[in-house]
């Protein structure tokens with residue numbers, strides 16, 4: 084394939100003035116953190132002010148030269164990390180300004196930024212508002228300071244409260260709290276306490292994840308006192324009971340929201356909306372092609388203006404790969420996947436491929452048809468991972 088063909092992933096049909104009939108989500112990666120947490124394997128680490136500025140310059144060059152997206156309207160932007168709130172507010176403003184110059188961002192776009200407690204202040208929050216950012220996702224993790232300390236987090240619950248209230252005062256009415264269960268030393272009671280405190284704050288959205296010990300992290304080489312399997316199961320069940328009772332509905336395996344506050348960016352990802360990742364290590368899905376940016380900072384800083392030099396792992400998805408992704412991502416959502424939508428997208432009946440698997444799990448009470456929607460039951464959600472693996476077509 085000629086390089087021009089390979090990197091002009093959007094095709095060349097678009098011209099100025101053409102209706103923006105395709106939806107695009109943007110992910111912007113900021114790879115800096117004040118300090119590495121002991122469980123984290125994300126592409127992130129500490130950096131000085133000068134490095135941060137150099138990175139933002141490189142990011143802006145990438146935005147300017149990432150290809151022709153004039154056919155698209157951007158429906159959501161997620162500035163993630165790392166800790167984007169570590170950057171000076173004017174740098175975030177600069178990035179958003181560059182994004183708006185390059186892309187047609189919908190007036191109604193959901194624009195989120197990840198922030199860590201203790202790294203925001205009034206000045207930064209003011210820049211975010213000016214830049215049109217309308218959602219903050221706080222990496223809170225726990226309301227218990229001992230648990231936070233064991234995780235290697237830089238903040239306390241008190242610090243989180245300060246940041247949360249500051250964000251409210253700055254006008255943010257759409258806030259997510261990331262919370263983690265299955266932590267070293269955590270009990271069912273302390274997890275319930277964390278959930279209760281989050282509810283009392285009235286946060287609009289809660290992402291409730293379980294800790295996963297990743298290879299190569301400090302946690303992987305430590306003897307940790309983790310909750311046993313039964314406690315973990317109870318934590319998952321109680322999360323659902325407590326949050327649903329408090330008015331948060333579960334719309335994905337790990338995500339709960341008040342009505343209308345579901346994260347549109349994540350829903351787009353699970354529905355396979357096209358998305359472009361900007362910044363080091365970020366992943367993209369454009370024109371049924373997956374690719375990711377280099378994880379090498381030296382290469383990124385030097386070549387971010389040349390997509391062909393920084394994009395790697397380019398994979399054009401064939402129909403089977405698209406179908407697998409559609410099922411595995413779509414079934415993560417409680418609403419499930421639609422028989423009709425499947426038929427329209429892939430020009431075939433879902434039963435033709437998955438009839439037997441679906442029948443087996445429906446009969447076992449793990450999945451159900453709700454009208455034309457196929458989704459997990461409560462019993463199925465807790466064992467969803469091995470079930471989802473059966474939707475891989477290579478099996």
Ligand code: SF4
Pocket residue numbers: 115116118119120123124125127164165166199222
């Ligand atoms: S703040 Fe988040 S991205 Fe940074 S080290 Fe901790 S878990 Fe990883």
